[in-house]
Amino acid sequence: MPHTDYEVERNAMVDAQLIARGITDRRVLDAFRRVLRHEFVPDSLKKQAYEDHPLPIGEGQTISQPYMVAIMTESLGLKGSEKVLEIGTGSGYQTAILAELAKEVYSIERFADLADAAKKTLDGLGYKNVTVKTGDGTLGWQEQAPYDGIIVTAGAPEIPESLIKQLKESGRLVIPVGGTFSQVLTVFTKKKDKIISNEICGCVFVPLVGKEGWRVSQRN
Ligand code: SAH
Numbered sequence: 001m002p003h004t005d006y007e008v009e010r011n012a013m014v015d016a017q018l019i020a021r022g023i024t025d026r027r028v029l030d031a032f033r034r035v036l037r038h039e040f041v042p043d044s045l046k047k048q049a050y051e052d053h054p055l056p057i058g059e060g061q062t063i064s065q066p067y068m069v070a071i072m073t074e075s076l077g078l079k080g081s082e083k084v085l086e087i088g089t090g091s092g093y094q095t096a097i098l099a100e101l102a103k104e105v106y107s108i109e110r111f112a113d114l115a116d117a118a119k120k121t122l123d124g125l126g127y128k129n130v131t132v133k134t135g136d137g138t139l140g141w142q143e144q145a146p147y148d149g150i151i152v153t154a155g156a157p158e159i160p161e162s163l164i165k166q167l168k169e170s171g172r173l174v175i176p177v178g179g180t181f182s183q184v185l186t187v188f189t190k191k192k193d194k195i196i197s198n199e200i201c202g203c204v205f206v207p208l209v210g211k212e213g214w215r216v217s218q219r220n
Pocket residue numbers: 057061062063064087088089090091092093094095108109110111114135136137138153154206207208209210211213
């Protein structure tokens with residue numbers, strides 16, 4: 001076998017970046033050992049795909065650091081039967097991780113070229129339980145609602161009301177909330193009429209730009 005599937009690098013990433021920092025969900029760790037992260041980055045960056053940081057993917061956007069993808073995924077608490085909505089498809093890497101762990105994944109990306117590239121990568125890798133569309137994810141995806149889990153992979157000024165509405169009872173919304181330069185990764189759980197919030201850690205994401213996010217003119 002040529003060394004081009006980066007298995008050694010992928011397993012080293014799981015051990016040194018995820019397990020060593022406290023990711024414990026066995027299913028999540030196994031998904032990270034399976035998903036070919038190097039397929040989601042530009043050709044010139046493949047050798048860096050398993051390094052401990054984000055990488056550029058075009059349109060001024062980034063594929064998130066592996067640990068950040070892992071902690072967000074673990075926070076959703078997926079068991080395998082869920083319908084999940086992702087806002088911010090980007091490269092499609094987080095989408096693939098979700099597709100390994102949930103029943104159905106719907107994902108929305110603001111930039112059509114990123115959405116198309118992600119679709120192509122996900123199709124090429126054989127993911128059948130994923131649907132990607134171009135649009136403003138701050139409004140959610142009403143036609144497919146409600147969702148067991150919603151994950152937002154861009155930083156929001158506040159929780160988009162539409163996303164809370166599209167969450168099932170006991171469903172979880174994982175979202176970075178805060179300013180344009182740094183945010184707090186927060187998990188909101190819908191319980192009866194209440195929304196329970198749980199802060200996970202500080203984080204730095206590109207801005208969530210849309211009707212219920214940052215305006216285009218505010219984003220930098
Ligand atoms: N999970 C992705 C993260 C990409 S960065 C990955 O690891 O590859 C966040 C993405 O959110 C960017 O691609 C950005 O274009 C997208 N985004 C920002 N605001 C959005 C919105 N309102 N709707 C959909 N996508 C949005």
